[in-house]
Amino acid sequence: MQQATGSQGPGGISPASTFLLVGIVIIAIVTGIVAYGVIRDSRAALIDAYLVRLDLQRAQTLITEEVTAVRGYVSIRQRPLLANFDATDRELQYTLDSLRARARRPLLSGLSADVADVEAMHARWHRSVAAPLLAGSAAAARLEPSGNLLVDHMNADLTAAQGVAEAAAASTESSVARTVAVSIGVIVFFVVMLGIVALRLEYVRFAKERALRSEIDERNQALERSNASLQEFAYVASHDLQEPLRTVASFTQLLQRRYAGRLDKDADEFIAFAVDGATRMQQLVNDILEYSRITTHxxxxxxxxxxxxxxxxxxxxxxxxxxxxxxxxxxxxxxxxxxxxxxxxxxxxxxxxxxxxxxxxxxxxxxxxxxxxxxxxxxxxxxxxxxxxxxxxxxxxxxxxxxxxxxxxxxxxxxxxxxxxxxxxxxxxxxxxxxxxxxxxxxxxxxxxxxxxxxx
Amino acid sequence: MTIQTIEVLLVEDSPSDARLTQEAFKDGKIRNNLSIVGDGAEALDYLFRKGKHVEARRPDLVLLDLNLPKVDGREVLRRVKSDPHLGSIPVVILTTSEAEEDVAKAYEYHANCYIRKPVDLARFLEIVSVIENFWLTVVKLPPNAE
The missing domain is CATH 3.30.565.10 (Histidine kinase-like ATPase, C-terminal domain)
Incomplete structure (x- = not known):
């Protein structure tokens, strides 16, 4: 039987298809990695935005605490009210430092002006309002209204900064959603492509296999047919040869029976050969018949x-x-x-x-x-x-x-x-x-x- | 006691087999009259006395081959055996067929015996002599209703 030629067996995949498959898999993997990177960065940005908002709230609280402490001291002159003033002030400085650092992030850069403004206002308030009041300056009472203006200004700045942080969080969230949607889309697209390619390859392979199998079946059938017809031929030929052979053998034997010794010596010898030949041929034909019957019967x-x-x-x-x-x-x-x-x-x-x-x-x-x-x-x-x-x-x-x-x-x-x-x-x-x-x-x-x- | 001549009908399409049977009967001990027909249709004409065989005599014994031209031997057997007048005539099937279904069918149609033609001449002569001896000497045949 003829062997299937070429490097491609019935179950093989062509080099082109392999290349295509590998390409699709690589694109899907790269998309996945990029999407993962974007999501990881966005997660960091979201955490930053959240921490910024916490810092802003804390700054506001600390400023309120400072202002309240100064006001309380001015009204009732109780020293203990100022016990935490320095600690609060240090914490506020620390919080503002942290905010300034985070404002260097691209999405939060809108914060830096507000933070700088708050720092400047706070320094001014400290210098020109809090310090004189705490020193018990006589003119201090007059400072109160301008101090209030400064505090209001700081609060407004912090509220604006909250808005910037919220906007940054919202934009990060939407960019994450977009990235997830796009990468899911890309991956789904390529997986579907992969599926289509795989199905196509599978179909081609199946079609090839089916063609090969039907060819093998056809050849087998043809072989079986020719084998069967050969066996049938041997059987029929030997079977049908028996009849005329029987006639030849019978009549030469009859000749021998009736005429032996009545013709001459040559005739007797010739007839004996004819009888012997016919008898042997009968034996051979019988043998072929028996031989062919093994498979036909x-x-x-x-x-x-x-x-x-x-x-x-x-x-x-x-x-x-x-x-x-x-x-x-x-x-x-x-x-x-x-x-x-x-x-x-x-x-x-x-x-x-x-x-x-x-x-x-x-x-x-x-x-x-x-x-x-x-x-x-x-x-x-x-x-x-x-x-x-x-x-x-x-x-x-x-x-x-x-x-x-x-x-x-x-x-x-x-x-x-x-x-x-x-x-x-x-x-x-x-x-x-x-x-x-x-x-x-x-x-x-x-x-x-x-x-x-x-x-x- | 008068010496009776036995009527034998041989239905055989092979001239050589017919001749061999004839030769074998020639050596027989019983006086017999062997008539030979070469196909099934002529066999039926002979038995039912039709066409050129209107004058035919009722056979005492029929030797019938199975594979015959025109009308098959099996059909001839069935027609003879189902006829009220001819049914009692002994029919010996003498054929080369050794198919089991042929043997079964022949007996089903009431053949009196089934004999396969031997390949060897000596055996053939012996078989014909056995047939002759048994059917024409040993057995008592029904009266020839003529």
């Missing part, structure tokens, strides 16, 4: 005890066994898959051969079975004339004989039939022998169990 294989066909074969060979005084030794035989009629013929042919080529000694035939890997090897061993190794293949071919008809009769069909039967059973047949050393014919059969035999 075979029965389905069933699980059977090999003992049954062997006993049947030995029964059929009864008179030959008695005539040769043969000793047949059979060990326990297994259950195998087989056609009982054909296995009977197989064993009968092998045992008959063992006795036939016995070299005038008393034939000793041993039938043995050994198991290996789900199959049985059956051997028929004899003490006969043996076969030289160069003929070990040839003897299984149809009408191949090693001896003249004068030495051993027969057409050379027996072992060919054996081989065809074993072939039909899916086994192998071979011989091990040396000239003059006896021969061992072995064949394999598929092992079965007795329960399979009952089921079948």
């Amino acid at each position: 075979g029965k389905p294989l069933v699980a059977l005890d090999l003992k049954v066909p062997l006993e049947r074969a030995l029964t059929n060979l009864r008179s030959a066994i008695a005539e040769h005084g043969a000793a047949i030794d059979v060990q326990t035989l297994p259950v195998v898959w087989g056609d009982e009629v054909q296995l009977t013929q197989l064993l009968q042919n092998l045992v008959a051969n063992s006795m036939k080529y016995c070299n005038h000694a008393q034939p000793e035939v041993a039938v043995r079975a050994t198991r290996s890997d789900g199959e049985w090897t059956i051997s028929v061993h004899d003490n006969g004339i043996g076969i030289a190794p160069e003929y070990h293949e040839r003897i299984f071919r149809i009408f191949q004989r090693l001896h003249s008809r004068g030495e051993y009769e027969g057409t050379g069909i027996g072992l060919a039939i054996c081989k065809r039967i074993v072939d039909r059973h899916g086994g192998r047949i071979w011989v091990e022998s040396e000239e003059g050393q006896g021969a061992t014919f072995s064949f394999t059969l598929r092992a079965a169990t007795a329960s399979e035999g009952e089921a079948g």
Whole structure:
């Protein structure tokens, strides 16, 4: 059978498709990484915005605390009211520093002017309002209104800064949403592309496989048809040849019967050749018919005890066994898959051969079975004339004989039939022998169990 | 006691087989008159005395091949055996077919026996002689109602 050519088997993917697939996967991965980076940065920005808003609130609270403390001190002159004033002031400075640092972030840059303004106002308030008041300056009472203006201004700045931070958070949130949407879109797009490409590849592969399979099926069918028609031909030809051959043989025999000794010596001899030729041809045609029947008339294989066909074969060979005084030794035989009629013929042919080529000694035939890997090897061993190794293949071919008809009769069909039967059973047949050393014919059969035999 | 001549009808399309049967009967011990027809239609004409066979004599024994031109041997057998007048004539099927269904069908149609033509001449002559001996000597045939 012709092999599929090219590097692409039925299950392979072309280099172009592989490149495309890898490209799509890389784009999806890069998109994922970029989106992850954007989201991670945005998360940091959102946290910044949140911390800024906390800082702004704290700054406002601290300023209110400072103002309240100063006012309280001015009204009731109680020193303890100022206990935390310095600490509060330090914390406010610290908070404003932190705000200034965060305002360097791109989205929060709008803060820096407000923060700077608050710092400046606070410094001014501290210097020109708080300090004189705390020092108990007489003119301090007059400072109160301008101090209030400064505080209001600071509050306004802080509120504006809150707005900037809120806007930054909102814009970050929307950019995150946009990034997520875009990257989901990109990834979905490429995954769908990947799916389409994969489906297409799968379809191409499937179509190729289907085409290949249907081609194989077609070839197999064509082979089976031609095989069947050849077998049919052999069967029909040998069957239909029988009829005219019977006529030729019958009438030459009738001639011999009626006219032997009544014509001259030459006529008798010619007629004898004609009779012999026709008879032999009948035998050959019968053999071909029998040979072709193995495949055209075979029965389905069933699980059977090999003992049954062997006993049947030995029964059929009864008179030959008695005539040769043969000793047949059979060990326990297994259950195998087989056609009982054909296995009977197989064993009968092998045992008959063992006795036939016995070299005038008393034939000793041993039938043995050994198991290996789900199959049985059956051997028929004899003490006969043996076969030289160069003929070990040839003897299984149809009408191949090693001896003249004068030495051993027969057409050379027996072992060919054996081989065809074993072939039909899916086994192998071979011989091990040396000239003059006896021969061992072995064949394999598929092992079965007795329960399979009952089921079948 | 008068020496009776036995009427035998051979229905056989192969001239060589017909001739061989004829030769075998020639050696027979019983005086017989062997008539030969080559196809099923002529066999029916002969048995039912039609066409050129209006003068035909009722056979005492029929040797019938199965595969015949025109009318098949199986049909000839069925027609003969279902006829009230001819049904009692012994019919021996003598054929090359060894198909089980042919054997079964022949007996189903009441053939008296089924014999497969042997391949070997000696066996063939022997079989014909057995047929002759059994049907024309051993058995008592029904009276020839003529």
